[in-house]
Amino acid sequence: MNICLYGASSDEIDRAYIRRTESLGEKMGRRGHALIFGGGAAGLMGAAARGMTRAGGEIIGIAPSFFNVDGILYEGCTQFVYTDTMRERKFEMENRADGFIITPGGIGTFEEFFEVLTLKQLGRHNKPIAIFNLEQYYDDILDLMEKAISGNFMKPACRELVRAFTDEDAMLDYIETCDTSKMLPEQTKFL
DSSP: OEEEEEOOOOSOSOHHHHHHHHHHHHHHHHTTOEEEEOOBSSHHHHHHHHHHHHHTOOEEEEEEGGGOSTTTBOTTOSEEEEESSHHHHHHHHHHHOSEEEEOSOOHHHHHHHHHHHHHHHTTSOOOOEEEEOGGGTTHHHHHHHHHHHHTTSSOGGGGGGOEEESOHHHHHHHHHHOOOSSOOTTGGGOO
């Protein structure tokens, strides 16, 4: 499977996040998956890519050409796709992916997560979306989504569009076994 991973581009984060995401990348490679990512050499993007490299996995980086500056992009990619804009980058990543993993990150990661979640809600794809909730990083966002559901801003069935995990093996099992052949019956009624 082609698994798109979104995550931090900063190395100024706790090393525990880096270690666990490197381990995730290595497990993805050992299970025969390809990594689709934003091409960054640092942060959790770089960590996943380094793990994939150790496992000999396929790594597809996708980034706008203006990011092609010394040290910014991961040089060990199997393939690198350059786009003109960030919007084209996201489009390429979404279309090439069979599933998504959201690792801890900042505003760019949040935006990518909510975009693929919204597209799934609108029935534009039915690919599995998994949150890698390291160190309970995403607890507040998960709580916010529950608040939106309790306030009738979101339908309760939206809970089924994404799953959160703290264990990388369980998360990969979910992505590998998720039935994407049909939409949830309520999926087009989420609006």
